[in-house]
Amino acid sequence: MTARLVRTAALLTIMVAVPLAGCGDGGAGGEERRASAAEAARRFQQAQLDKEWRVACEAMTQRLRRGTVAACVEERDSTPRIGSYPEARVTTGKPFDMEADGPHPAGVGMRVTLLLDPATGNRIDTALRLVPAEDGAWLVDQAANLDASLGTGPDAARARLDEAR
Numbered sequence: 001m002t003a004r005l006v007r008t009a010a011l012l013t014i015m016v017a018v019p020l021a022g023c024g025d026g027g028a029g030g031e032e033r034r035a036s037a038a039e040a041a042r043r044f045q046q047a048q049l050d051k052e053w054r055v056a057c058e059a060m061t062q063r064l065r066r067g068t069v070a071a072c073v074e075e076r077d078s079t080p081r082i083g084s085y086p087e088a089r090v091t092t093g094k095p096f097d098m099e100a101d102g103p104h105p106a107g108v109g110m111r112v113t114l115l116l117d118p119a120t121g122n123r124i125d126t127a128l129r130l131v132p133a134e135d136g137a138w139l140v141d142q143a144a145n146l147d148a149s150l151g152t153g154p155d156a157a158r159a160r161l162d163e164a165r
Contacts (some may be wrong), residue, residue, distance in 0.1 A: 005128055006060070009017055017046065021060065030097070031107065034095035034096070034097070034108050035095070036138060037095055037107070037108035037110070037130040038092045038095045038108070038110055039139045040059065040137070040138035040139075040140075041092055041095075041110055041112050041128050041130055041138075041140065042090050042091070042092050042112065043055075043059070043111075044056060044059040044060075044128075044140050045090045045112045045114060045126070046090045047059065049085070049090060049114060051076075052074070053073040053076040053077060054069065054073050056072075056076070057069045057072035057073050057076070059134075059139060059140055060072070060137045060139060060140045060141075061131065061140065061141040062104065063141060064139075064140055064141055064142065066145065071123055083116075083153065085116045085117065085118075086143055087116075087118055087137065088112055088113065088114060088115060088116050088117070089114075089115045089118065089137075090111050090113070090115075091110035091112070091113045091115065092110050092111065092113070093110050093112070093113070093152065093153065093157065094110065094153075094154050095108045095109065095110040096108065096109050096110065096154045096157075096158060097109075098129055098158065098161065101161075101162065104131070104141055104142055105131045105141065106131070107129050107130050107131035107138075107141060108126065108129070108130050108131075108138070109127060109129050109130075109154075109158055109161055110127070110128060110130075110154070110157060111125055111126070111127055111128075111146060111152050111153070111154070111156075111157045112126050112127075112128075112142075113124070113125050113126075113127055113163075123148075124145070125145070125146035125148055125152045126142060126144065126145055126146060127142075127143070127144045127146050127157035127160045127161050127164075128140050128143050128145055129141050129142035129143075129146075129161050142161055142164065143161045144161055144163075144164035145160075146160055
């Protein structure tokens with residue numbers, strides 16, 4: 001229970017306290033911006049792995065969760081999950097800037113990998129678009145599954161997000 005509270009507090013701190021740290025495309029400010037978005041993406045995926053639905057739902061834009069945080073939590077609580085993966089790890093790929101596209105504002109994209117079983121290499125790769133909220137937090141605005149046979153690098157993640165609009 002204590003570990004869960006620590007993770008929840010850490011995610012909320014990042015979501016509230018992380019400034020945009022420079023909105024330019026390059027330079028140190030751009031790198032800090034992308035690094036902050038990558039950490040928010042990792043924490044979002046970790047919250048889902050840990051079934052911390054409130055934390056995960058609060059880390060999404062209203063557009064992605066399609067409603068309120070409470071409705072998002074209720075939906076996830078009622079959806080059966082297959083298996084438990086105590087050895088699972090979450091990693092992120094190289095973040096990249098994304099221009100606004102259709103309903104999605106400009107933000108940062110990247111691959112997030114959920115390595116379910118390090119011994120077998122069983123994994124799930126997802127492309128995420130994170131966008132800055134008014135308070136400076138990074139929120140997940142778009143998610144699309146990546147097919148490892150088509151690649152999982154930045155180009156594949158960008159292409160998958162573009163086509164999943």
